[in-house]
Amino acid sequence: xxxxxxxxxxxxxxxxxxxxxxxxxxxxxxxxxxxxxxxxxxxxxxxxxxxxxxxxxxxxxxxxxxxxxxxxxxxxxxxxxxxxxxxxxxxxxxxxxxxxxxxxxxxxxxxxxxxxxxxxxxxxxxxxxxxxxxxxxxxxxxxxxxxxxxxxxxxxxxxxxxxxxxxxxxxxxxxxxxxxxxxxxxxxxxxxxxxxxxxxxxxxxxxxxxxxxxxxxxxxxxxxxxxxxxxxxxxxxxxxxxxxxxxxxxxxxxxxxxxxxxxxxxxxxxxxxxxxxxxxxxxxxxxxxxxxxxxxxxxxxxxxxxxxxxxxxxxxxxxxxxxxxxxxxxxxxxxxxxxxxxxxxxxxxxxx
Amino acid sequence: xxxxxxxxxxxxxxxxxxxxxxxxxxxxxxxxxxxxxxxxxxxxxxxxxxxxxxxxxxxxxxxxxxxxxxxxxxxxxxxxxxxxxxxxxxxxxxxxxxxxxxxxxxxxxxxxxxxxxxxxxxxxxxxxxxxxxxxxxxxxxxxxxxxxxxxxxxxxxxxxxxxxxxxxxxxxxxxxxxxxxxxxxxxxxxxxxxxxxxxxxxxxxxxxxxxxxxxxxxxxxxxxxxxxxxxxxxxxxxxxxxxxxxxxxxxxxxxxxxxxx
Numbered sequence: 060x061x062x063x064x065x066x067x068x069x070x071x072x073x074x075x076x077x078x079x080x081x082x083x084x085x086x087x088x089x090x091x092x093x094x095x096x097x098x099x100x101x102x103x104x105x106x107x108x109x110x111x112x113x114x115x116x117x118x119x120x121x122x123x124x125x126x127x128x129x130x131x132x133x134x135x136x137x138x139x140x141x142x143x144x145x146x147x148x149x150x151x152x153x154x155x156x157x158x159x160x161x162x163x164x165x166x167x168x169x170x171x172x173x174x175x176x177x178x179x180x181x182x183x184x185x186x187x188x189x190x191x192x193x194x195x196x197x198x199x200x201x202x203x204x205x206x207x208x209x210x211x212x213x214x215x216x217x218x219x220x221x222x223x224x225x226x227x228x229x230x231x232x233x234x235x236x237x238x239x240x241x242x243x244x245x246x247x248x249x250x251x252x253x254x255x256x257x258x259x260x261x262x263x264x265x266x267x268x269x270x271x272x273x274x275x276x277x278x279x280x281x282x283x284x285x286x287x288x289x290x291x292x293x294x295x296x297x298x299x300x301x302x303x304x305x306x307x308x309x310x311x312x313x314x315x316x317x318x319x320x321x322x323x324x325x326x327x328x329x330x331x332x333x334x335x336x337x338x339x340x341x342x343x344x345x346x347x348x349x350x351x352x353x354x355x356x357x358x359x360x361x362x363x364x365x366x367x368x369x370x371x372x373x374x375x376x377x378x379x380x381x382x383x384x385x386x387x388x389x390x391x392x393x394x395x396x397x398x399x400x401x402x403x404x405x406x407x408x409x410x411x
Numbered sequence: 412x413x414x415x416x417x418x419x420x421x422x423x424x425x426x427x428x429x430x431x432x433x434x435x436x437x438x439x440x441x442x443x444x445x446x447x448x449x450x451x452x453x454x455x456x457x458x459x460x461x462x463x464x465x466x467x468x469x470x471x472x473x474x475x476x477x478x479x480x481x482x483x484x485x486x487x488x489x490x491x492x493x494x495x496x497x498x499x500x501x502x503x504x505x506x507x508x509x510x511x512x513x514x515x516x517x518x519x520x521x522x523x524x525x526x527x528x529x530x531x532x533x534x535x536x537x538x539x540x541x542x543x544x545x546x547x548x549x550x551x552x553x554x555x556x557x558x559x560x561x562x563x564x565x566x567x568x569x570x571x572x573x574x575x576x577x578x579x580x581x582x583x584x585x586x587x588x589x590x591x592x593x594x595x596x597x598x599x600x601x602x603x604x605x606x607x608x609x610x611x612x613x614x615x616x617x618x619x620x621x622x623x624x625x626x627x628x629x630x631x632x633x634x635x636x637x638x639x640x641x642x643x644x645x646x647x648x649x650x651x652x653x654x655x656x657x658x659x660x661x662x663x664x665x666x667x668x669x670x671x672x
Contacts, residue, residue: 065587065588066586067571074529075531181539199536201532207524230548231501231544237540245588254588284484290494406485
């Protein structure tokens with residue numbers, strides 16, 4: 060038990076069960092060992108997404124999801140994981156919309172194919188488009204276990220893992236109910252003598268990220284907000300990366316400062332144009348509000364009526380009816396993609 | 412003077428509060444609109460932080476629809492990720508947090524995680540803290556938008572997501588390990604609230620013209636501090652409304668939303 064705490068218990072109204080501390084994925088020591096034993100060769104890591112997912116995604120893993128809400132979300136990888144199947148998942152992310160919703164929908168359709176056990180997160184929703192119906196359904200009914208942090212908290216937990224340290228001190232969470240329910244801990248700072256909150260590092264078994272450009276070795280550039288993609292890639296035992304464009308290593312070496320994810324932490328690279336669709340990718344395309352609304356309303360109908368028909372139709376059409384992401388984008392069609400490219404407005408990115 | 416909607420009043424009031432040459436860490440929706448309005452009127456040198464990672468963007472492609480919108484990165488001075496944005500805050504560069512929430516109590520603590528008492532099986536699960544918990548902890552002053560209803564201005568929160576003054580004790584925030592000075596303003600369409608310096612309790616600063624402090628107290632479940640000099644809220648001019656409706660949120664994404672009961 061904590062010997063030090065804030066005064067949250069003076070105001071908390073909450074009933075919750077005490078959790079015994081454990082890392083919800085690899086421990087820092089396990090993750091270090093794995094990274095040391097990995098090949099650090101500068102070798103071509105390109106493969107199909109199907110092969111990448113088959114190689115790294117197994118039942119029971121902690122899946123770290125990159126992007127932020129509707130931006131640079133690794134949708135192509137999520138579709139492939141759903142086709143491949145993975146049960147008993149722990150999800151870790153800061154804020155996301157369609158990625159966990161897609162996994163949750165797959166779980167509702169066939170829990171033997173995809174299932175989520177628990178989620179360590181800051182936020183799960185669509186922002187302007189509305190609440191996320193699947194998390195409301197699953198969490199409200201106590202079907203999945205939740206572990207709440209702030210956006211900084213989750214981001215910096217990946218960062219601690221990326222730094223190879225077991226925890227990190229932060230100046231938030233304390234004095235809120237998150238202090239009671241999450242796996243952080245209040246201590247007295249050995250230097251200032253004041254209370255400071257510690258968060259455990261978060262090492263996913265598999266990190267999934269979509270980047271703006273990368274070479275075949277996995278050296279990646281990100282334009283627009285980084286979100287927490289560099290930290291997730293660095294923290295994960297294995298990183299599956301999709302990228303809008305594979306660029307020559309020569310270009311990477313011309314501007315090495317632009318590399319946000321270095322090759323040793325990347326396990327597979329797949330060029331997938333529109334790999335974040337219906338999310339946005341800065342410099343390439345804006346998010347598709349209509350498609351997100353359409354999928355959300357299907358999920359909301361399930362939540363309200365319990366009928367899975369429309370949900371099943373969506374998955375049959377857009378996920379199981381597609382071999383890969385190109386097939387999915389084919390179904391979306393040129394006009395929509397063109398509109399989203401125009402909406403992005405050609406934000407400047409550097410590929411040379 | 413033209414008619415204005417509750418959302419327009421909130422956005423305009425938010426704008427009034429923001430000072431020039433400050434940095435505001437904005438949440439999605441009305442906080443962005445308020446900050447854009449301030450930039451176009453009295454605070455041209457007000458800068459925004461967006462939590463996906465941008466500082467001081469120039470929003471010449473239009474209003475970002477969310478804090479993760481790629482448009483929020485447009486022509487920023489500094490563009491990193493969430494760690495970068497929140498570390499600016501933790502370091503002391505963000506003057507204001509501008510957030511929303513589902514419930515608030517008399518000490519400005521805010522809930523946006525669950526409704527109901529049981530964390531493991533709540534009555535309703537909300538999206539969660541997102542950035543709000545970190546913003547309320549470490550931006551210097553917290554501004555929050557809330558609908559003025561008794562079920563939202565409550566005696567006790569179901570879940571404290573974003574720290575305010577806690578139980579009101581002078582060292583609550585220090586014991587919590589957070590650094591910002593805490594709640595500053597709560598904005599609703601009918602009243603503007605501040606916090607009493609001595610007791611740290613929510614106090615009534617301004618009411619919508621035509622309303623009395625007693626009308627406002629009726630809509631709040633705890634006892635407000637009501638000083639003798641409660642002022643009338645300033646109403647938006649035609650020019651303010653033109654900026655809000657035709658320039659900032661011309662598509663009506665936030666200002667034309669229908670309020671759900």
